[in-house]
Every structure is written in structure tokens, then in C-alpha cells.
Amino acid sequence: MIIIWVVLALVGLPLLALGLYFLKAIVQGAVEGWREGSEESTEYELPAEAAALGLLPPERQNKDSSAPLPAGLAAAITAAKAGDWQPTAALFDETVAARAWERRTSACERLADVAAEDDAWLLAWETARPDDPGAALVRARSTVFLAWNIRGGKRAKYTTGEQFEGFHRVLARSREEHARAAALAPEGDPSPYVGEIWTALGLGYPHAEMDRLWKEITDRAPHHYEAHFSALQYWCKKWRGSEQLARDFAARAAAQAPLGSLMTAFPLIAHFEHDESDSADADRTPEVRALVDAALADAAAADPSHPRLPEVRHLLAYYLCLQDRDEAALEQFRLVDGYVGALPWRYKGDPAGEFCRLRDLSVANVVAASG
Amino acid sequence: MGATLRAVRALVLLAGFYLLGVVLLALLAGIDWLLYRYAPASVAVKLYIVSALLAIPVVRGLFMLRTPKDEEMAGLPVTEADEPELWRTVRELADRVGTRAPARIVLTADVNAAVSEDARLLGLLPGPRRLYLGVPLMLGLTQAQLRSVLAHELGHYANSDTRLAVLTVRGRAQVLRTIAHFEERADNTAARERARQEKKNAKAEARGKETQEVDEGRAGITYRAMAKIYIAYAKLYFRATLSVSRRQEYAADTAAARIAGRDATASALREIPVLDAAFGFYMGGYATLGSEAGLLPPRGEVFGGFGRMLTARQLELATLRTELATEPSSPYDSHPPIADRVHRIESLPADGRAEEAQGAALALLAAPERTLAALEDTVLTDEVRRFSRAGDWPELLAGAMAAGLASLNTPLHRALAFYTKDAPTLPALLKLIEDGQLWQLARRLPLSDQASAAEGRAFREFVRPALHDSLSSMALAELSARALLSWEFSWERAAVPHLPPAPDGTPTDLDAAVGAAVADIPDTAPLRALLTHHI
Incomplete structure (x- = not known):
């Protein structure tokens, strides 16, 4: 009879072990679920002091933009989404007349993003006005966005061969389209070359080619913010350059620029892009304080309608807060509150949450100091 | 480790294999006895059958005491009267290596040279030897290189301590064969299970029910479990014998270098992997080009064309030669990595024989043309030999391409048939494009997850390459059907279609x-114009 018990034990014990394993998994799952549930209960609550200043909670922060869009641009986007290209065309013509290249590239970025999803309105525009420089500009930039939509935002490891192939094929087309936009561009307009920097970044133009592109731009507009922002990305270590190249580029741009051109933001961005430390000590050095001071003065002197001024304010608010200059930080936070689509928040998993967390710290410190 | 010790180890390892079989059989018998004593008869009978089935491969492994009289590989046996020069060379090499010459020479159709021996009594008594010599190898090597390869193969029989290596080799073969038996049975069981489930699904489908995924998971699992035991033993076996077999390879290389010259030996080692890859490419891209169309290259050219391709693609091959594999081709391969072997040979002192016997190895054959033709008769299957022969290579290409295009079935064909529930023709496709339905049709193509998740412009970019390729092929097929297409044959490049000018x-x-x-x-006008120009 003992044999039966041996056989039963041989069969039964593994089954028992399996049962215990499942039980353990179930209990673990339940515990985790319970913990997550309890986390949800610690939801963000807007501090009374912040509410008193009219500041907004994360769910009311706009993640797509660094500031309210100019009325003309917002209207053009709405019309384009509805298939009407006329307001966009009028907007682009107007920027040429005003020689407002900063606004032209900024509008181009927004509308190209719309066209990367659906370009029916752009096709209609191109059909109606075959050689329109504005349409050519939006076409080229939208192709860059389209390439990124195909590639997806995941790291190379999680991106398929089909996605990479599509990315390169489409991006290569954007190079030709930028060349066409440059040929059609009105005299003195750097916009097609600014857009081409993103083609250069994606395709990995050699440095020599990038320098050629850069000369085309600076010959036309020496202190164009978006051009510098885009080129700085190209020179960053994570793209086609190195930390040293990026810092040198940014320092040169800041040194040569007149006050109010916002070029002093770039040394700060170069610092931000290459700062891998976990503590804020690297952001509190006398050097970084001096960079923030320079950028503060620059922002104060800038044209209040400069389309990129809010982006600089976001950056200033972040560094002023980290440097415990809460009074000054709060001033910047109040000027941009309601919008979080800018550096440094854009790089975070929860931009609105991160913005509100630092803002509330500054609010609390200011209240404590005054109280 | 001395030769005696190595011999003892080889014997122990081989004995271990048989012991393993006996233990497994005893285990099965023991379980059966327990079942007989304690389990209800209905269950027991079922399990008896299982254990009997499991025992079969074990018993087969046990009783394959001698490697089966290996079936002589398919090839063309040549006598001394047929190929006096080849025989003379082989005899001379065997003599210089210091071993018996083979009794038979068989020309084969692969990139390979091997000497086999039907040794008797566990390899203790010598038996007749056979030399297998691949004609494609002779097409690619110089005479000096071929001499080196042959000297290497014969060299395996020269070392006195390799008599017992036969034991090692036998053991390896034995273990691998038993594993193969188990896996074959597991595969058969899985295949039967699959067929059964598919039949069930077909019935369910006919009744309009949801079909289930075919799952062959469990079938064959017992066989695989048994195979695992043997695989574990095989790993032990290979690890224990690897250093010996590697040493034997190095020794054979050294012997080859002494007899055929250092440079010829090193360059032959570099050449063989290149020839092997090139021959695979040749068979896929040239020799079997017409297989779908039932066409064969001209007589003598099925393997003869390989020589032409090698000549035409010298530049390409030169770059391949510089890349040496640094990894063994498989963990069970007894050969050291080629790179190691080449470096060992190349570090020998120069022997001033670099210029020796530079003529093509094929010249050792009395009448290469005749041999190439005769080889086809022995290695091609009857079915293939009944194919019609093309007059020349361009004719073969044209025939193959026309047949391929006539029976074209691209993903776009299938999508179109599915979408329209009608025959997938080019006019139907063009009409559909003109009706603005191309992108709806494209949704029916086989799509990756990313492509099917994409919308609008991104979706169009994802599917465009497949659409472009399929539509190009359909247009070529249309032109081909009207005999408007010509193909440019080349030994160097892929075939190029030539369209008539506008x-x-x-x-x-x-x-x-x-x-x-x-x-x-989409604008179909240019394509329509292109097609109608040529009516």
C-alpha cells in the first residue's frame, strides 16, 4: 500500500506547490490594488494661498502650449481643421509683409502639426496657389512631423524596422520640400532653413552641412529664437553634437546678441539638456545664477509680444524656484500660469503636476517669508 | 592526456550512452509493473501503450550498434579509368599523408569534401574508404587549394591515435541520431494533432461557428521530454570530446599545410565558407530559377553555371573572403572557428610555395563538361529531370519571369479579391483607385500593429511601399502578358526588366x-498611358 502513498505524494506535492504559488500571486495582486487605490485618495489639492493668487490646479493647465495662442493663429488652426486654408494663407502673407519671421516660423510649427495629421486643407491651398511660399513651408515642416508620427516616440529598441524605414523615407522627402520652400521663399525669410534643421537632426546631417544651413539662417536673421532653439537641439549630445558643442554654441549666441533678443536662454537650455545630476546643487552654482540673472534682464527688455517670451519665463520660473529665489520665481509663474507646454515641464511624465508642485513650493515660501 | 586515456574515455562515454538506454528501459518497465500491481486495468492499459511507444526510440538507439551502412550519398562514382588524373592525385596525397587511399571516389553536387570509412567492430577494424568530392568545390578552388582540402580530410586517418577517434565520432553520431528519432516522433505526433484540430475547425467553420486557435502544444510532449534526457547527455559528451576533436582538426590542417603548401591551405580555408555561401545563392537565384515554370538550365549548366557566376562576381567574393567567422557554426560543431584555423596556418613560416598549382581544380577531371552533365543525371530527382531545358540562360530567365508574372499573387491581389469579391485584375484595381477607394482597399492589406493603428497621412505612408511594389508587379505582369517585356540576364547583378520606350x-x-x-x-493617368501606348 505504501507505494500508492508515494505515487500520490509525487502527484500531489507539485499540485499543492502550484496552488500555493497562485494564492501568493492573488494576495500580492490584491495588496497592490489596494495600495494604488489608496494613492488615488491623495489627490492634488490646490493650496489656499495659490488659489488666492488666482493660480490653477494641474487639470486646468494647458499642456499643448506655453502661452495663449495669438487670436489670428488660433483662428487659422480652427479653420484649417475644418478644411479652410484661407485664414492660414492670409496669416502667412501678413507675416511676410511685416517681416515677422519669428511669428512666421511659430505659426508654421503649429499649422504643420495640424497638416501632419490631415493635409486636405493644405492640398487645397497648394492646388489653389501652386507656388505659394507659405504652403511650401507648411508642407515641408508637416512632412517632418509626419515622419516623427510614423517613427513614434519610443526608444529605438521598441521601434520596428517598418517604422524606421518609413521615418527615413518620409524625412528624406522633407529635405527636398525644404529646398523647394527655400526657392520660393520671399527675400530675407529664414523660415525654410529653420524648418530644415529638424530634417538635419533626424537624418543626421554632417556638421559641415549644418554649418552651411546655419549661415543661410544667420545671414537672414541673426537672432531668430526658434532657429537657435532648433540648432541647439541638433548640437546636443543626445542628437548630433556633444555637451561641449552645445554649450559653446549657446554661449556664442548669448554673447553676440543685443539685450531683449532672448538669446541668453540658450546657455540655460544647454545646461538643462546636459545636467544628469539628481540634486539641485548643479543648478545653484554662481555660474548658473549668473545665467539666470542674464536671462531675467533679457526677458525684461524683450518685446512683450515676442512669441517665445513665455517659453523663457517657464525656464526662468523653474531655475529661480530651484535657486530659492521664490519671490522672483512666483512673478514668472504668475505670468505663464495656465499653460505648461514648454521646457522644462515638457520633458516630464506629468508636466502639469510638476509645474504645480514647484509653483506651490515657491508660493508657500513667499507666504512664509512675508507672514 | 595520453592516447590510451583518451581511448578509455571515449569508450566510457559510449558505454554511458548504452547504460542510459538500459536505465530508461528499466524505469519504464518498473512503472509498468507498478501499474500492473496497483492501478485499475483500464488506466494501466492506456499507460502500457504510452510506455511501449516511448521505449521504441530507446531500443532503436540501443540496437544501432553499428552506424548503419551509410547510404552512399547521391553522386557520381568515378573509376580510375574515368578520371585517371584525379585518382593519381588522391593516391599521391594519401601516400604523402601516410594512410590508405580510398577505394571509391564519388563526385557530389555540394561544396564539400569528405572521406568516410565503413569501419567494423566499433571502429577497431578498418574498412573500405570512400572519398566524396563536391564538383562545385572543384569549380571554385585552384588545384593547390583542392590538394590542401584533400590532404586535410585524409590527414584525419593518418594520426595513429585517431583510430579510436572513430569511437568518439560514432558516439556523437549515435546520440544525435537518437535525439533525432525522438524529435521526429514528437513532430509527427504534433502534426497529427494539428491536422486533427484543423479538421475540427474546418467543420466548425462550415457550420458557421467561431474557430479555435490550432494548438499543438501538448502533443508530442512526452517524446520531447525523453529527447531532453538524451540532449543533456549529448552536451556532456560533446564537452568531453570537444578538445580532442579540435586538436585533430588543427593537426589535419598542419598536415595539409606541409603537403599542399601553407598559402594554399590558408586560402582554401578562407575560400570554402565563401564558396558555400555563393553556392547557396547560386542555387536559389540561378539554378532553380525556372523551377516554378518547370524549366531547367541547359544540360551541364545546372552546376556549370556556378563557375560562370564565380568568375563574374570576383569583386564581390574578394570582400567576402576577408570576413572570417570567429564563432563555431554550431555548439555541436567539432571544427574550431575558421578564423582560428586560418591564423594558425598563416603564422607558420613561409614555405615559398605560393605559386604552386594555380590552375583550376576542375582541370583534374578528364572531361569537365561531360562530368557536369552526368552529375545532373545522378543528383537531380526524376521529376526535375523531366522539366524542359532552356536553350540558354537568358531564355531560362525570360521563361521563369513570364511564368512568375502570369501566376502573380501579391498581397494587393488578395486584398483586392477580398474587398471586391471579384477577380483581382489590374483594370479592376485602376478603376477602384479612380473611384477614390485606394485607401479603403489598403486597410485590407496585411498590416503591422503600428500601421493599422495609424490614421490619415501616417497610414498612407505605412502602406505605400507595399502598394507600390504590388502595383509595379501587376503592371509588369500586364506588359509581360502582352509580350512587351524583355529581361536582361546578368551573372553579376539581379535581372533587370526592360520596358519598351514610349x-x-x-x-x-x-x-x-x-x-x-x-x-x-492618386493619379492613374500616367500608368494608363504607359499601358495603352503599347497596345
Whole structure:
């Protein structure tokens, strides 16, 4: 009879072990679920002091933009989404007349993003006005966005061969389209070359080619913010350059620029892009304080309608807060509150949450100091 | 480790294999006895059958005491009267290596040279030897290189301590064969299970029910479990014997270098992997080009064409030669990595024989043309030999391409048939594009997760390459059906289709016309024009 018990034990014990394993998994799952549930209960609550200043909670922060869009641009986007290209065309013509290249590239970025999803309105525009420089500009930039939509935002490891192939094929087309936009561009307009920097970044133009592109731009507009922002990305270590190249580029741009051109933001961005430390000590050095001071003065002197001024304010608010200059930080936070689509928040998993967390710290410190 | 000790180890390892079989059989018998004593008869009978089935491969492994009289590989046996020069060379090499010459020479159709021996009594008594010599190898090597390869193979029989290596080799073969038996049975069981489930699904489908995924998971699992035991033993076996077999390879290389010259030996080692890859490419891209169309290259050219391709692609091959594999081809391979072997040979002192016997190895054959033709008769299957013969290579290409295009079935064909529930023809496709339905049709193509998740412009970019390729092929098929297409045959490059020029004499740009038809706003006019020009 003992044999039966041996056989039963041989069969039964593994089954028992399996049962215990499942039980353990179930209990673990339940515990985790319970913990997550309890986390949800610690939801963000807007501090009374912040509410008193009219500041907004994360769910009311706009993640797509660094500031309210100019009325003309917002209207053009709405019309384009509805298939009407006329307001966009009028907007682009107007920027040429005003020689407002900063606004032209900024509008181009927004509308190209719309066209990367659906370009029916752009096709209609191109059909109606075959050689329109504005349409050519939006076409080229939208192709860059389209390439990124195909590639997806995941790291190379999680991106398929089909996605990479599509990315390169489409991006290569954007190079030709930028060349066409440059040929059609009105005299003195750097916009097609600014857009081409993103083609250069994606395709990995050699440095020599990038320098050629850069000369085309600076010959036309020496202190164009978006051009510098885009080129700085190209020179960053994570793209086609190195930390040293990026810092040198940014320092040169800041040194040569007149006050109010916002070029002093770039040394700060170069610092931000290459700062891998976990503590804020690297952001509190006398050097970084001096960079923030320079950028503060620059922002104060800038044209209040400069389309990129809010982006600089976001950056200033972040560094002023980290440097415990809460009074000054709060001033910047109040000027941009309601919008979080800018550096440094854009790089975070929860931009609105991160913005509100630092803002509330500054609010609390200011209240404590005054109280 | 001395030769005696190595011999003892080889014997122990081989004995271990048989012991394993006996233990497994005893285990099965023991379980059966327990079942007989304690389990209800209905269950027991079922399990008896299982254990009997499991026992079969074990018993087969046990009783394959001698390697089966290996079936002589398919090939062309040549006598001394047929190939006096080849025989003389082989005899001379065997003599210089210091071993018996083979009794038979068989020419084969692969990139390989091997000497086998039907040794008797566990390899203790010598038996007749056979030399297998691949004609494609002779097409690619110089005489000096071939001498080196043959000296290497014969060298395996020269070392006195390799008599017992036969034991090692036998053990390896034995273990691998038993594993193969188990896996074959597991595969058969899985295949039966699969067929059964598919039949069930077919029935369910006929009744309009949801079909289940075919799952062959469990079938064959017992066989695989048994195979695992043997695989574990095989790993032990290979690890224990690897250093010996590697040493034997190095020794054979050294012997080859002494007899055939250092440079010829090193360059032959570099050449063989290149020839092997090139021959695979040749068979896929040239020799079997007409297999779908039932066409064979001209007589003598099935393997003879390999020589032409090698000559035409010298530049390409030269770059391949510089890349040496640094890893063994498989963990069970007894050969050290080629790179190691080449470096060992190349570090020998120069022997001043670099210029020796540079003629083609094929010249050792009395009448290469006749041999190449005769080889076809022995290695091609009857079915293949009944194919019709093309007059020359360009004719073979044209015939193969026309047949391929006539029976074209691209993903776009299948999508179109599915979408329209009608025959997938080019006119139907063009009509559909003109009706603005191309992108709806494209949704029926086989899509990756990313492509099917994409919308609008991104989706169009994802599917455009497949649309472009399929539509190009359909257009070529249309032109081919009207006998308007010619193909340029080349030994160096892929075949190129030539389209007739447009009526105004300008070259036809098929790519541009197809590109317009699958553009964001499709325009079929250029493609229609291209097709109608040539009516």
C-alpha cells in the first residue's frame, strides 16, 4: 500500500506547490490594488494661498502650449481643421509683409502639426496657389512631423524596422520640400532653413552641412529664437553634437546678441539638456545664477509680444524656484500660469503636476517669508 | 592526456550512452509493473501503450550498434579509368599523408569534401574508404587549394591515435541520431494533432461557428521530454570530446599545410565558407530559377553555371573572403572557428610555395563538361529531370519571369479579391483607385500593429511601399502578358526588366507612373498611358 502513498505524494506535492504559488500571486495582486487605490485618495489639492493668487490646479493647465495662442493663429488652426486654408494663407502673407519671421516660423510649427495629421486643407491651398511660399513651408515642416508620427516616440529598441524605414523615407522627402520652400521663399525669410534643421537632426546631417544651413539662417536673421532653439537641439549630445558643442554654441549666441533678443536662454537650455545630476546643487552654482540673472534682464527688455517670451519665463520660473529665489520665481509663474507646454515641464511624465508642485513650493515660501 | 586515456574515455562515454538506454528501459518497465500491481486495468492499459511507444526510440538507439551502412550519398562514382588524373592525385596525397587511399571516389553536387570509412567492430577494424568530392568545390578552388582540402580530410586517418577517434565520432553520431528519432516522433505526433484540430475547425467553420486557435502544444510532449534526457547527455559528451576533436582538426590542417603548401591551405580555408555561401545563392537565384515554370538550365549548366557566376562576381567574393567567422557554426560543431584555423596556418613560416598549382581544380577531371552533365543525371530527382531545358540562360530567365508574372499573387491581389469579391485584375484595381477607394482597399492589406493603428497621412505612408511594389508587379505582369517585356540576364547583378520606350522615343518610367497612382491624391493617368501606348 505504501507505494500508492508515494505515487500520490509525487502527484500531489507539485499540485499543492502550484496552488500555493497562485494564492501568493492573488494576495500580492490584491495588496497592490489596494495600495494604488489608496494613492488615488491623495489627490492634488490646490493650496489656499495659490488659489488666492488666482493660480490653477494641474487639470486646468494647458499642456499643448506655453502661452495663449495669438487670436489670428488660433483662428487659422480652427479653420484649417475644418478644411479652410484661407485664414492660414492670409496669416502667412501678413507675416511676410511685416517681416515677422519669428511669428512666421511659430505659426508654421503649429499649422504643420495640424497638416501632419490631415493635409486636405493644405492640398487645397497648394492646388489653389501652386507656388505659394507659405504652403511650401507648411508642407515641408508637416512632412517632418509626419515622419516623427510614423517613427513614434519610443526608444529605438521598441521601434520596428517598418517604422524606421518609413521615418527615413518620409524625412528624406522633407529635405527636398525644404529646398523647394527655400526657392520660393520671399527675400530675407529664414523660415525654410529653420524648418530644415529638424530634417538635419533626424537624418543626421554632417556638421559641415549644418554649418552651411546655419549661415543661410544667420545671414537672414541673426537672432531668430526658434532657429537657435532648433540648432541647439541638433548640437546636443543626445542628437548630433556633444555637451561641449552645445554649450559653446549657446554661449556664442548669448554673447553676440543685443539685450531683449532672448538669446541668453540658450546657455540655460544647454545646461538643462546636459545636467544628469539628481540634486539641485548643479543648478545653484554662481555660474548658473549668473545665467539666470542674464536671462531675467533679457526677458525684461524683450518685446512683450515676442512669441517665445513665455517659453523663457517657464525656464526662468523653474531655475529661480530651484535657486530659492521664490519671490522672483512666483512673478514668472504668475505670468505663464495656465499653460505648461514648454521646457522644462515638457520633458516630464506629468508636466502639469510638476509645474504645480514647484509653483506651490515657491508660493508657500513667499507666504512664509512675508507672514 | 595520453592516447590510451583518451581511448578509455571515449569508450566510457559510449558505454554511458548504452547504460542510459538500459536505465530508461528499466524505469519504464518498473512503472509498468507498478501499474500492473496497483492501478485499475483500464488506466494501466492506456499507460502500457504510452510506455511501449516511448521505449521504441530507446531500443532503436540501443540496437544501432553499428552506424548503419551509410547510404552512399547521391553522386557520381568515378573509376580510375574515368578520371585517371584525379585518382593519381588522391593516391599521391594519401601516400604523402601516410594512410590508405580510398577505394571509391564519388563526385557530389555540394561544396564539400569528405572521406568516410565503413569501419567494423566499433571502429577497431578498418574498412573500405570512400572519398566524396563536391564538383562545385572543384569549380571554385585552384588545384593547390583542392590538394590542401584533400590532404586535410585524409590527414584525419593518418594520426595513429585517431583510430579510436572513430569511437568518439560514432558516439556523437549515435546520440544525435537518437535525439533525432525522438524529435521526429514528437513532430509527427504534433502534426497529427494539428491536422486533427484543423479538421475540427474546418467543420466548425462550415457550420458557421467561431474557430479555435490550432494548438499543438501538448502533443508530442512526452517524446520531447525523453529527447531532453538524451540532449543533456549529448552536451556532456560533446564537452568531453570537444578538445580532442579540435586538436585533430588543427593537426589535419598542419598536415595539409606541409603537403599542399601553407598559402594554399590558408586560402582554401578562407575560400570554402565563401564558396558555400555563393553556392547557396547560386542555387536559389540561378539554378532553380525556372523551377516554378518547370524549366531547367541547359544540360551541364545546372552546376556549370556556378563557375560562370564565380568568375563574374570576383569583386564581390574578394570582400567576402576577408570576413572570417570567429564563432563555431554550431555548439555541436567539432571544427574550431575558421578564423582560428586560418591564423594558425598563416603564422607558420613561409614555405615559398605560393605559386604552386594555380590552375583550376576542375582541370583534374578528364572531361569537365561531360562530368557536369552526368552529375545532373545522378543528383537531380526524376521529376526535375523531366522539366524542359532552356536553350540558354537568358531564355531560362525570360521563361521563369513570364511564368512568375502570369501566376502573380501579391498581397494587393488578395486584398483586392477580398474587398471586391471579384477577380483581382489590374483594370479592376485602376478603376477602384479612380473611384477614390485606394485607401479603403489598403486597410485590407496585411498590416503591422503600428500601421493599422495609424490614421490619415501616417497610414498612407505605412502602406505605400507595399502598394507600390504590388502595383509595379501587376503592371509588369500586364506588359509581360502582352509580350512587351524583355529581361536582361546578368551573372553579376539581379535581372533587370526592360520596358519598351514610349511612342515619342523617351524611356518609360514605370516607377514614376506607379508612384503617381499611389500618391496621396492618386493619379492613374500616367500608368494608363504607359499601358495603352503599347497596345
